[in-house]
Amino acid sequence: MPEFDFPPGQHLVFTVASLSNYLREMLETDEILRDVWVRGEISNFSQPRSGHLYFTLKDNEAQLRCVMWKGQTFRLRFNPKDGQSVEVHGAMSFYPAGGNVQLYVDEMQPVGEGQLYQEFLRLKARLEAEGLFAPELKRPLPRFPRRIGVVTSPSGAALQDILNTLRRRLPLARVTLAPTAVQGADAPAGIVRGIHDLNALPDLDLIIVARGGGSIEDLWSFNDEAVAYAIRASRVPVISGVGHETDFTIADFAADLRAPTPTAAAELATPITTTDLSAEIVSISQRMNLALNTMIVTLRQDLLLAENRLQRHSPAQRVRTFLQYQDETRERLERAMNHYLSQHRLKLQNQIARLESVSPAAVLRRGFAIITDAQTHQVISRRGQTSPNQPIQIQLSDGKIAARISGDNP
C-alpha cells in the first residue's frame, strides 16, 4: 500500500470504485500475474451467444474464475468441457462490476500438450545447435520438376490435395507415392523409409513430405529427429507441408522449404504451370517469327547495298570511259590523216605542175603540133615520111584535126 500522510484520528476512505480500480491496477502491473500459466480442471463451463468462454478452474483446494474472449478462441484446437484438465495462459485482473478477481485467458491446451511442446522446443534447440536447420543447407527447388515424390498416407486428404493441385498446375509431372502412416508409433520410421526409397529413383527431382491438419499429438511423427535427419540426407530437395498454417514441426525446420499446407507444398513444388508453359510457347513462336523477319529484312538491305556497290564498280562505266577515249583518239587520227593528206596533195600538185611543164601538151599549148599518119598513126617528124595527098592528123593543144599533104615538097 502506498503511504498516505493524514492527520491523526482521520481515515482515508476509498469509494468502492476507486478501490476496485486500485486493485485492478495492482494486479495488472504485477510481473507474475500479468503473464501466467495455470493448471486445473474445468468446471462451470459456459459459452453464451456472445462467443466468449466462461469457466472456473479448480483443484482440490481452490478455484479461479476464468474468461476467454471470443477473439482468442479461434486458436483452440479442442473443445473444452467440464472435468477436463487443462493448462491456461493469461493475465490476472479484477472485474469491478462482478467484484471478482479472474484470469483473462488467451491460450488453453489439454494437459500433456505443454510437456510435448517443451519436448519439441528441446529437440528443436538441439538440432538447431547441430546446424541441421542452417539456411546455407537449404537447396534451391527445381523450376520444372518432372518426377515428384510424395511421402504421405495413401488414404489421407493430404494426398488428394496434392494430386488435385498438381493436376491443375502441372499435369506433365509424374508423381511417385511412398505410402506411409503419418501418425502413430510406426509413422516416423515409415516417413524415413519413404524419403530413403524415393531417393533411390535416379530421375526424381523433388520430395513432398505431407500430412493434413490435426492436433499436436497427431502431428507428432513430424517432430522426430530421425525424420529431420532423413530430410537433410535426401539427395533431392524436400518440401514439408504438414498440418495447417499455424503448425510448425521439426520436419518443417529441416526441410528445404516449409509449406503451410499440403496444397501449398504442391503449389511451391510447381513454380511453373502449364499455363505459363503455353504462354512461353506462344511467346517463342512470336520471337521466332520476329527473328526470321528481321533476318530477311537485314538480308534485303544487305542485298541493296551490294547492288549499289556493284553498280559503282560495274564494267559498263569502264566501257563508257573507253568509248570516250576511243572517240577522242579517232578525232585525233582523222585530224592527223587530213593534215597528212593535205600536205601530200600540195606536194603532188607541185610535181604535177613540174611534170606538166615538160609534157607534150604544154608544148602544144605554146603553138607546136604533132602530125601523125592518119593510117599508121606514126609520128611524122621528117620530110621523107610524107607523100602528096597523104592523109594526116594534126594534134593541137585542144584536139585533133584531119588534113592532107597538098603538093610537092618545096
Added chain:
Amino acid sequence: MTKQATPNFEAAFASLQQIITQLENSELPLEEALKLYEEGKRLSDICSQLLETAQLRMETLSANPATPDGEQA
C-alpha cells in the same frame, strides 16, 4: 538436335528454347535459319499438343508394412 521417336515435352521444350536462342543470337545463313524455323514450328506444335493432352501420372512404391494411419480422406 535429335528427333524424339516418342515426343517428350521436356526434350521438345528444351530444343525449342535452344532454337529460339540460336535464331536470335547468331549470324546464321538464311537456309539454316529457315530450317531451324521449320523445326521450331514443329516443336512448338508438339509442345502445345502435349500440354493440352497431359494427364497426371501417379504410381505407388511397394508399400511399407500396413499400419493404421488414422488420417481420413
